[in-house]
Amino acid sequence: MENPDQNNKNKPGKDTSSSSQKDGLETSINPRYRRQKRYSPDIEEYVEGISSGNRTMLSQAITLIENSNPDHRESGQKILEECMGATGNSLRIGITGVPGVGKSTFIESFGTHILEEGHRLAVLAVDPSSSRSKGSILGDKTRMQTLANHPDTFIRPSPASGALGGVAHTTRESMLLCEAAGFDIILIETIGVGQSETAVHSMVDFFLLLMLAGAGDELQGIKRGIMEMADLIAINKSDQENIHAAKKARIEYENALSILARDSPARKPSVLTCSATEGTGISEIWNKIKRSAEQSKESSRFSARRSEQASWWMHETLNRQLKDRFYNHPEVRNKIKDFERKVKRGEVSPFRAAEELLKII
Amino acid sequence: MENPDQNNKNKPGKDTSSSSQKDGLETSINPRYRRQKRYSPDIEEYVEGISSGNRTMLSQAITLIENSNPDHRESGQKILEECMGATGNSLRIGITGVPGVGKSTFIESFGTHILEEGHRLAVLAVDPSSSRSKGSILGDKTRMQTLANHPDTFIRPSPASGALGGVAHTTRESMLLCEAAGFDIILIETIGVGQSETAVHSMVDFFLLLMLAGAGDELQGIKRGIMEMADLIAINKSDQENIHAAKKARIEYENALSILARDSPARKPSVLTCSATEGTGISEIWNKIKRSAEQSKESSRFSARRSEQASWWMHETLNRQLKDRFYNHPEVRNKIKDFERKVKRGEVSPFRAAEELLKII
Numbered sequence: 143m144e145n146p147d148q149n150n151k152n153k154p155g156k157d158t159s160s161s162s163q164k165d166g167l168e169t170s171i172n173p174r175y176r177r178q179k180r181y182s183p184d185i186e187e188y189v190e191g192i193s194s195g196n197r198t199m200l201s202q203a204i205t206l207i208e209n210s211n212p213d214h215r216e217s218g219q220k221i222l223e224e225c226m227g228a229t230g231n232s233l234r235i236g237i238t239g240v241p242g243v244g245k246s247t248f249i250e251s252f253g254t255h256i257l258e259e260g261h262r263l264a265v266l267a268v269d270p271s272s273s274r275s276k277g278s279i280l281g282d283k284t285r286m287q288t289l290a291n292h293p294d295t296f297i298r299p300s301p302a303s304g305a306l307g308g309v310a311h312t313t314r315e316s317m318l319l320c321e322a323a324g325f326d327i328i329l330i331e332t333i334g335v336g337q338s339e340t341a342v343h344s345m346v347d348f349f350l351l352l353m354l355a356g357a358g359d360e361l362q363g364i365k366r367g368i369m370e371m372a373d374l375i376a377i378n379k380s381d382q383e384n385i386h387a388a389k390k391a392r393i394e395y396e397n398a399l400s401i402l403a404r405d406s407p408a409r410k411p412s413v414l415t416c417s418a419t420e421g422t423g424i425s426e427i428w429n430k431i432k433r434s435a436e437q438s439k440e441s442s443r444f445s446a447r448r449s450e451q452a453s454w455w456m457h458e459t460l461n462r463q464l465k466d467r468f469y470n471h472p473e474v475r476n477k478i479k480d481f482e483r484k485v486k487r488g489e490v491s492p493f494r495a496a497e498e499l500l501k502i503i
Numbered sequence: 504m505e506n507p508d509q510n511n512k513n514k515p516g517k518d519t520s521s522s523s524q525k526d527g528l529e530t531s532i533n534p535r536y537r538r539q540k541r542y543s544p545d546i547e548e549y550v551e552g553i554s555s556g557n558r559t560m561l562s563q564a565i566t567l568i569e570n571s572n573p574d575h576r577e578s579g580q581k582i583l584e585e586c587m588g589a590t591g592n593s594l595r596i597g598i599t600g601v602p603g604v605g606k607s608t609f610i611e612s613f614g615t616h617i618l619e620e621g622h623r624l625a626v627l628a629v630d631p632s633s634s635r636s637k638g639s640i641l642g643d644k645t646r647m648q649t650l651a652n653h654p655d656t657f658i659r660p661s662p663a664s665g666a667l668g669g670v671a672h673t674t675r676e677s678m679l680l681c682e683a684a685g686f687d688i689i690l691i692e693t694i695g696v697g698q699s700e701t702a703v704h705s706m707v708d709f710f711l712l713l714m715l716a717g718a719g720d721e722l723q724g725i726k727r728g729i730m731e732m733a734d735l736i737a738i739n740k741s742d743q744e745n746i747h748a749a750k751k752a753r754i755e756y757e758n759a760l761s762i763l764a765r766d767s768p769a770r771k772p773s774v775l776t777c778s779a780t781e782g783t784g785i786s787e788i789w790n791k792i793k794r795s796a797e798q799s800k801e802s803s804r805f806s807a808r809r810s811e812q813a814s815w816w817m818h819e820t821l822n823r824q825l826k827d828r829f830y831n832h833p834e835v836r837n838k839i840k841d842f843e844r845k846v847k848r849g850e851v852s853p854f855r856a857a858e859e860l861l862k863i864i
Contacts, residue, residue, distance in 0.1 A: 219852075219854075219855065222852060223852065223855065226849065226850070226851070226852060229849065230849055311854065315852070315854065318852070397758075397759070398758070398759040448849075449847040449848075450847075452846045452847055452849065452853050453843055453846055453847055453853070454853075455846075455853035455854070456842065456843065456846050456853035456854075456856050456857050458853075459853060459854050459857035459858075460829070460857045460860060460861065461822070461826060463857060463861055464825045464826065464829055464861075465822060465825065468821070468825055481817065482814055482817065485813045485814055485816075485817050486810040486811075486813055486814055487810075488587065488590065488591055488809075488813065489587070490587070491580075491583060491584065491587060491676070491679070492813050492814070492815075492816035492817035492819075492820060493580075493672065493676065493816070493817075493820050494580065494584065495817050496817050496820035496821045496824060497820075499821060500821065500824055500825075
């Protein structure tokens, strides 16, 4: 709408394809060349494909959004703009927990349970660390095989690299495309040790934190700020000889959360136990989430939170871009290290240094 | 140093004074006119006065820094630049807690104890809410009369208004001037319910949180983010029939803090009890702070934290200024509400809206 002159017939990546397809003749051609000749759908075809729930089209559109090539990204943006009217009709759930807590097994079990109720499920991951994502659960679809092979599921690992804000940014856009493709439950996974949780918390309706009993807080590595975001804490691996410890941990967490003040007592998170491998406690967690979503929809908190989140993302993007532009200015880059050194040594006050740097732009 | 052509003889507020003093003749003159003729020291006189510990000069220099008149602020900045070499030689302590926790009585008792050891004490306040500051403890010196009348103490209430960043910003500069004036213990008070705590935490060496036993967390209104910053939690009003409840609260808080994960186990805050009115527990708190400062000085964490803080303030100032400039741009102000409305309604994606707004500058 803000681009009335937008041409929906624009070809994304039009440099890669112009001739017609001659698949039968391509067997002996250099693979790179063959790839370049691959057919590229136009914006309208993408939008139609996504609307009809075509997972391949959805996947390709997300690739455009994640692309480092500005032309491809622009095409991705146009597809998203066309899809905006069909977004918003899902329940967005964030899931976090450190490696070892059993996230992949949990998502497999939890997702299967959700699919049994007839939902269509999309699983996205935000992992700002490229080295971690190589071994991450979602990078390795073989670990969520039931889900990966289910026709009503779409699984998408995080991009292998990129700035934190950038990754979360494209994840939010991917989420919107998934909604346009008719996925009505979206799980967004983070690894629970970084700063990506704030970004994810700002795009979901419900935030689930997975913990272990008796692992020691340092081992679990969960920052308290993350606990503060949680709508529900689930103590996983509550099975066999672990059951007693999990129940004890549940009570301890409940007490701790009661003692420590909350912004609002109404938002005090529940604590439940579950075993993803045995499938126990999973339906209780799902029921809790559903009930919470129903209640917040009745009180209109649901839509209010979404509006606030959209506004947050606009300002977040503005602030990030303003900083990027400033810090990437050649003269700023040139001088900032020197000022920083002087400030750290106490030779110049931080405010005077900032003033001098701002004079550059 | 970054102003080699700086003229130390510049007159701050030179528009208000040029003729010589004729005090004897001024008794019948209009008070406003008499005020304009008041003698204004120059930068060098300010610096000399501050260096010699003159509290009136210190107070006037802080007024220049807080002033809304750019010329006065510039004079304040020049004084600060000249004083930078004499700053840093204090222990900076942040004290927070909601109204009713007994902050003024605590600071009176704690400050008196510190003075008995031969220190010179400055007490500054950050209170971003102008309505609150009218009734704030530091706005009302009569409530800290022992300190207010002590020759080795300097008490400075917060400015009555101003942006949050702005108030904290001038508080940090005031703190540096106090150090240059030889105050070796600086207490910085906040009211414990707003966002000013992050700013204060970023200017102190030690952060003390005052709490009450059994007041209920909602009543206390302390945000969990503030607890996370605390180096020490002191449960005040541990006297008479309250002693038992305070001891119980101490154990509860200790347990809660142990259960909830910390960024670093070494930074787990201690919990102590005290009674500011009876003077019990005060020396234990002071000893704890001194020991903590000694330990962090030995491990060089002390200076490392200060360097990081100075750098934080430089970037914080840069980011705040970049935002201020953008959001105050006439065309941005004109269009942003409209974009925000569309984004909240889901008509435009937050990223597209940000992109359009950024095109303005």
